[in-house]
Amino acid sequence: LNIGQAGGWDAFLALSVDKAANSESPLSVLNGVNVVIGSWIVGAVVMAEYTRFAKRAWVAIAIPFIVLIIAQWFLQIVGALGGVVYGGDGDFTSYLREQAGFIAWLGVIGMSVALWTTGDANLYLPVIQTSSIMRRPRRVMTVICGLLGTILGLGIYQQFLFWIGALAIWVPPLIGPVIAHYYFVARGKMDAGEDARLPVVNWAALFAYPLGLLSYYYAPEWLVPALSGLAGSMVAYLVLYYLVPPLRGLAKA
Structure with missing residues (x-):
C-alpha cells in the first residue's frame, strides 16, 4: 500500500533517498543496525523473565520466536515504509491515523491494546526485582514503578530514538x-x-x-x-x- 502510494518501487526508493539527504538529523546505517540489534538483545534479555512460568518448553521457545522473529520484523518493515511515505514525527500511531477507514480504526485500537498489554508486561519485571530486593509488597512496588515509569516515559517519549540507542549500548x-x-x-x-x-x-x-x-x-x-x-x-x-x-x-x- 505504501509503495503504491509513493508511485511504485522506483519512486519509493527515490523518495527514501531524498528524505535521507534532506533530513536534519540523519541516522547512519551503523546506528540503524545498532538500534535494531540492540532492541533485539534487550528483548531477549527480558524474555526469559516472561516465559519462565511456561508449562511446556516449546511454549517458552515459541513465544520469543513469534515476538522477535514475526511481529518484530513486521512492525519494523511497516514502520519504515510508512516513515518514508508519510514522514511526520515518526509516531506509528500518527501514521495509522493518517490511513483511511477501517485500517485507521483497526490500527489505533490495536496499538492502544498493544501498548496496554506491553506496559503491563514491562511493569512485571521491575516489580518482581524491586519487591524482592527492597522487601516490599508487590502491590506497593507496582504502584511506585508504574508511576515512575509513566513520569519518566513522558520525557523519554520525546527522545525515543536516543533512548533506544542508549539501551542498545547499556x-x-x-x-x-x-x-x-x-x-x-x-x-x-x-x-x-x-x-x-x-x-x-x-x-x-x-x-x-x-x-x-x-x-x-x-x-x-x-x-x-x-x-x-x-x-x-x-x-x-x-x-x-x-x-x-x-x-x-x-x-x-
Whole structure:
C-alpha cells in the first residue's frame, strides 16, 4: 500500500533517498543496525523473565520466536515504509491515523491494546526485582514503578530514538557474563540445583559490565556498538573469572 502510494518501487526508493539527504538529523546505517540489534538483545534479555512460568518448553521457545522473529520484523518493515511515505514525527500511531477507514480504526485500537498489554508486561519485571530486593509488597512496588515509569516515559517519549540507542549500548554488556558463564564455564550444562552452588555475589560479572561498556568507546567505528559491548563483557568476564579466582565470589553457606 505504501509503495503504491509513493508511485511504485522506483519512486519509493527515490523518495527514501531524498528524505535521507534532506533530513536534519540523519541516522547512519551503523546506528540503524545498532538500534535494531540492540532492541533485539534487550528483548531477549527480558524474555526469559516472561516465559519462565511456561508449562511446556516449546511454549517458552515459541513465544520469543513469534515476538522477535514475526511481529518484530513486521512492525519494523511497516514502520519504515510508512516513515518514508508519510514522514511526520515518526509516531506509528500518527501514521495509522493518517490511513483511511477501517485500517485507521483497526490500527489505533490495536496499538492502544498493544501498548496496554506491553506496559503491563514491562511493569512485571521491575516489580518482581524491586519487591524482592527492597522487601516490599508487590502491590506497593507496582504502584511506585508504574508511576515512575509513566513520569519518566513522558520525557523519554520525546527522545525515543536516543533512548533506544542508549539501551542498545547499556543492556548487551549486562547479559554478556551470563552467556559466557553458561556456554564457556558451565559448558552449557546447569542442573536444577546449580543455583544452590552459585556465589552470593559474582564480582567478576559485576566488573565485566563496566568493562563491556568501555569497549564501546574503544571499538572500531565499523563495529556495531551493541555487539562490541556484548563481546567485550563476555571476554572481560572470562578473563577475570579464570585469572582472578577471588572475583568468583564466595559460595552460599
